[in-house]
Structures are given as C-alpha cells and as structure tokens.
Amino acid sequence: MSIRHGxxxxxxxxxxxxxxxxxxxxxxxxxxxxxxxxxxxxxxxxLERDGLVESAGEDDEGHQFYAVTDEGRSELRRWFDTPVPxxxxxxxELAIKLAMAVTVPGVDVAAVVQGQRRHSMKALQDYTxxxxxxxAADTGTGGDLAWLLVLExxxxxxxxxxxxxxxxxxxxxxxxxxxxxxxxxxxxxxxARRAVKSRDRGxx
Amino acid sequence: xxxxxxxxxxxLHLDRVSRVHGHGAAEVHALRAVDLxxxxxxxxxxxxxxxxxxxxxxTLAGGLDTPSEGQVLVEGIALGELDRKKLAAVRRRSVGYVxxxxxxxxxxxxxxxxxxxxxxxxxxxxxxxxEALAALEELGIAELADRFPDDMSGGQQxxxxxxxxxIGQRRLVLADEPTGALDSTTGESVLAVLRARCxxxxxxxxxxxxxxxxxxxxxxxxxxxxxxxxETARQDAGSLLVTxxxxxxxxxxx
Numbered sequence: 001m002s003i004r005h006g007x008x009x010x011x012x013x014x015x016x017x018x019x020x021x022x023x024x025x026x027x028x029x030x031x032x033x034x035x036x037x038x039x040x041x042x043x044x045x046x047l048e049r050d051g052l053v054e055s056a057g058e059d060d061e062g063h064q065f066y067a068v069t070d071e072g073r074s075e076l077r078r079w080f081d082t083p084v085p086x087x088x089x090x091x092x093e094l095a096i097k098l099a100m101a102v103t104v105p106g107v108d109v110a111a112v113v114q115g116q117r118r119h120s121m122k123a124l125q126d127y128t129x130x131x132x133x134x135x136a137a138d139t140g141t142g143g144d145l146a147w148l149l150v151l152e153x154x155x156x157x158x159x160x161x162x163x164x165x166x167x168x169x170x171x172x173x174x175x176x177x178x179x180x181x182x183x184x185x186x187x188x189x190x191x192a193r194r195a196v197k198s199r200d201r202g203x204x
Numbered sequence: 205x206x207x208x209x210x211x212x213x214x215x216l217h218l219d220r221v222s223r224v225h226g227h228g229a230a231e232v233h234a235l236r237a238v239d240l241x242x243x244x245x246x247x248x249x250x251x252x253x254x255x256x257x258x259x260x261x262x263t264l265a266g267g268l269d270t271p272s273e274g275q276v277l278v279e280g281i282a283l284g285e286l287d288r289k290k291l292a293a294v295r296r297r298s299v300g301y302v303x304x305x306x307x308x309x310x311x312x313x314x315x316x317x318x319x320x321x322x323x324x325x326x327x328x329x330x331x332x333x334x335e336a337l338a339a340l341e342e343l344g345i346a347e348l349a350d351r352f353p354d355d356m357s358g359g360q361q362x363x364x365x366x367x368x369x370x371i372g373q374r375r376l377v378l379a380d381e382p383t384g385a386l387d388s389t390t391g392e393s394v395l396a397v398l399r400a401r402c403x404x405x406x407x408x409x410x411x412x413x414x415x416x417x418x419x420x421x422x423x424x425x426x427x428x429x430x431x432x433x434x435e436t437a438r439q440d441a442g443s444l445l446v447t448x449x450x451x452x453x454x455x456x457x458x
Contacts, residue, residue: 114426114434121415121424121436128419132399155416162415170253 003035003043008052008068008076015056017063018044028146030130032154047072094161098168109172117165124158127151213280214241215376215407216265221274223260223430234260236430237274244375247402248409249418252427258411259304259380261427265409266301266378267291278376296321300369302379302410306361308353308368314340315349318368325372339367342397358385366394370401377401377408383417395420 003025010016010024018040025035044066047053052072056065068076094116101107131151138144223235235257242248250258263269264276267283276283278298283291295301308317318339319332327335340346343363353361362385369377377398383391399420402408410421418424425435 117426118434118436121418124415124419125421125424125436128416132396132420135396155419159414159416159419166253 002079003039004047004052005076005079007040007043007047008072008079011053011066011068012073012076015065015067017059017065019063029150030147032150102172110169113165113169113172117162120158120162120165124155124162127155127158131155214243214277215279216240216242216409217277217280218261218265219275219277221261221264221271221276223257223264223269224272233430235264235271238427238430238432240425240432242376242407242409244405244407245402246407246423247399247421248407249421249424250409250411250427251413251415251418251424254413256427257430258427260430262378262380262409262411265376266299267295268301296325297372298375300371300374300377302362302365302369302377302382304380304384306353306358306365308361308364310353313350313352314345314356314364314367317353317364318371321368322372335371336367339371340364342370343367344393359387359390362386363390363394366397370397375406377406377410379408379410381412382410383412383414391417 006025007021010021016024018037021044022035022037022040025040044053048055048066052069052075053066054069056067058064098109098112101109101112131148134144134148134151138148218238218240220237220239221235222233222237225232225234238257238261240248240261250261252258260269264271265278267276267278270284278294281294283294286294308314309320312320315333315336318336319329322332322335323329337346337349340349343366345360345363345367348356348360348364351360353364356364362382366379366382369379379398382398383394386394395417398408398410402422410417412418423435423437426433
C-alpha cells in the first residue's frame with residue numbers, strides 16, 4: 001500500500017508534522033488502513049533520504065514539519081498519471097484456502113464456502129450501514145467524499161467476493177454432478193432429462 | 205434490532221411452510237418447512253440461487269399462493285383461514301407487493317396505478333391521487349405521474365411499482381428483485397426509501413441476488429433447495445473497521 005504517495009499528496013497541500021499527517025490520512029480513508037505514528041515517521045525518513053521531502057523547521061511546541069520538494073511533486077504527479085499495476089495479484093487467503101479445500105480429502109468445502117459467505121455478508125452489512133451514515137453526514141467537503149469512495153470500494157470488493165463464492169458453490173455442484181454421471185456411465189454424456197429438469201427448476 | 209427490543213408480534217410469520225408443485229414423479233419441493241418471522245422495523249433480504257424457492261417464499265408471504273403445509277400469518281391473521289374477499293382486503297391494506305415484472309395496468313397512468321389500491325379501499329379519488337403524487341415524489345419520479353406504463357423505461361416502471369407498494373400505511377412490504385432494472389445509484393436510492401420505511405416501523409422482505417443490495421437489510425437469510433440454511437444478523441456498525449483499527453495500533457512498526 002502506498003503510504004509514501006499518500007503522505008506526499010497530503011504534503012503537497014502544505015508543510016505538516018507527523019501526527020497531523022496521520023490524522024489527515026485517516027480522515028480521508030476512515031479507519032480502513034490505520035497508520036501508527038512510527039510508520040509515518042519511518043516513511044518520512046525514507047522520503048527525506050530519497051529527496052522527495054525536506055525538513056521545514058519546528059514550531060514552538062517542537063513539532064518537526066516536513067515539506068514536499070520539487071522532485072517529490074513530480075513523483076506524486078507520476079503516481080496519479082500511472083495506473084495501479086494489476087500484474088502480480090496480491091495473495092488472497094480465501095482463494096488459497098478454497099484451492100486447498102477442494103484437494104484435501106475430508107474437508108466440507110460447501111461449509112467453508114457458506115461460512116465465509118455469512119462472514120462476508122455481515123461485513124457487507126456493516127459497510128453499508130457506515131455508508132448510510134456517511135451519506136447522511138455528507139456536508140459536501142472533500143474529506144467526506146474520499147471516505148465514501150473508500151467505503152464503496154470495500155463494498156464492491158466484498159460483493160465481488162460473495163458473488164465469487166456463489167459461483168464456487170454452483171461450480172462445485174456441477175463438478176459433483178459430473179463426477180456422479182461419470183461414475184454411473186463412464187463414457188456417455190450426462191442424460192438429457194436431467195438438464196431439462198434443472199432448467200425447469202430455475203423458473204420456479 | 206436487538207433481541208430485547210423485538211416486540212412479541214411479528215408482522216409476517218411463515219409457520220413451517222412447505223410448498224410442493226406437481227405430483228408423483230414430477231413432484232418438486234419448492235419450499236420445505238420454512239420458519240421465518242419478520243418483525244416491525246425489520247428489513248429481511250432473501251438470497252439463494254435460482255430454483256432455491258425465493259420467489260415461492262415471497263408469493264406465499266403475500267397470499268398469492270397457498271402453502272401445501274404450514275401457515276402464513278400476516279399481523280397475526282392466518283391467511284389460509286380467510287375467504288377470497290377478506291384475503292384480498294388484507295393484501296390490499298396490509299401488504300405492499302413489488303412484482304419482478306412490475307404488473308402495472310397498461311390503461312392507467314403512473315399516478316392512477318398507484319392510487320388504485322387506495323381507491324379500492326374507499327379513499328376518495330382526490331385523496332388517493334394526493335397520496336400517489338407523494339409516493340412518486342418520495343421515489344424521485346414526480347414527473348412520471350401522468351405517463352402510461354408503455355411510455356416508461358423498465359427502471360421507471362419498476363419505481364412506479366415500488367411507489368404502489370409503499371402507498372398507504374402498509375405494515376408489510378414484499379419485493380421481488382426491486383432493483384433489478386435500476387442502475388447502481390438509482391437502485392440504492394430505492395433501497396434507501398425501503399430502509400426508511402422500515403426504520404419508521406414497517407416490516408419488509410425482499411428477494412435479491414445482489415449481495416450489495418441485500419446488505420441494506422437487518423437480516424439476510426439464505427435459501428438452498430427450499431430450505432433456510434443460514435442467516436446473518438447485522439452487527440453493530442463499524443465493528444469490523446474499529447476492530448481492524450485497534451489491531452493495527454497494537455502491532456506497531458511494520
């Protein structure tokens with residue numbers, strides 16, 4: 001996750017100190033990707049090392065301010081102008097779990113799917129409720145919009161997972177039917193009557 | 205809604221309801237002993253693959269079909285014990301039904317379609333029209349009042365059908381894929397209307413195959429082969445995110 005670029009984007013609006021950066025980052029993204037202050041300072045240190053930010057003095061309370069450099073500004077511009085790469089998909093624990101579940105004997109894959117679907121549905125209900133609140137509280141400032149977009153990304157992602165789980169379930173059903181048919185009649189295709197019946201049931 | 209706040213009396217009670225279509229070898233068990241209660245203020249979403257019995261569940265709840273076994277109670281009244289006329293009255297007064305294919309009357313305008321159940325209930329034509337216009341307004345389609353169904357898009361007809369289901373103080377709203385013809389943000393505004401109606405005390409049950417829409421519900425029930433196999437209750441809002449935030453604070457310095 002690009003905390004680096006997130007911090008650069010905030011500093012692009014003027015010099016800030018660590019705690020300020022953390023709270024502004026979280027205001028825009030909700031508590032979705034919480035930052036701790038240690039993380040903020042480590043990242044600031046690296047940005048300074050790379051010449052993207054520079055120290056901008058201290059205030060009376062001893063807060064160390066940072067400002068973006070010209071090089072930092074062009075790095076930020078480049079980030080906005082470049083799509084986030086979709087190569088090397090992030091590791092997905094659920095996909096790995098299901099891939100293992102279908103190959104390990106004795107695992108009730110349907111139960112794994114349903115258990116996950118229940119959990120993800122709950123999460124989706126939570127996100128939707130938060131969204132309802134965010135919509136009600138929308139005062140037209142950019143911060144609300146940023147949080148709403150992040151929430152909706154979570155909503156769409158969770159929805160996609162649930163749809164994929166639905167699909168896994170029907171894929172498993174189809175696979176089981178084929179296996180049963182192959183066991184009964186090793187060479188012939190599945191009988192036509194069965195296909196008609198399942199189509200009719202779909203209309204109920 | 206938390207358990208202790210639940211009033212004793214559900215608006216809709218499906219009491220071990222089964223529905224069998226056909227006979228003998230062609231017998232299909234559309235629903236098998238489904239037990240479900242929907243309380244005032246509650247929005248329940250029904251999910252499941254096609255053929256799992258979702259629509260059958262809804263038609264039984266709305267008194268449009270009769271169970272093979274078990275009974276359906278709406279506001280404590282067993283629908284099976286009513287004669288045709290009384291059943292029609294309960295359906296008109298207590299139940300708003302959004303059909304998947306809208307079922308608007310082609311010869312009536314949007315406002316007339318919506319006002320019809322109120323007029324049948326003895327409300328004056330003028331008062332019924334006023335209510336119809338308010339319902340259209342609530343769904344953001346006031347400009348469609350005098351249009352005929354044939355002159356409307358599918359999405360517009362769907363919203364008129366929803367307005368018709370919401371008119372009057374109906375205690376139970378049943379909706380079959382109420383957002384099917386709507387784009388993402390319009391669908392959302394319709395769900396917000398339904399949600400608000402439940403927050404104001406109505407009970408609603410909607411069939412949907414879209415998880416994003418089901419997520420507006422207080423409870424999501426899953427049907428498989430005519431059986432209720434699982435359900436989720438809504439957690440306290442933000443609990444997941446709050447937990448995530450707390451965890452991240454704990455494992456400092458990654």
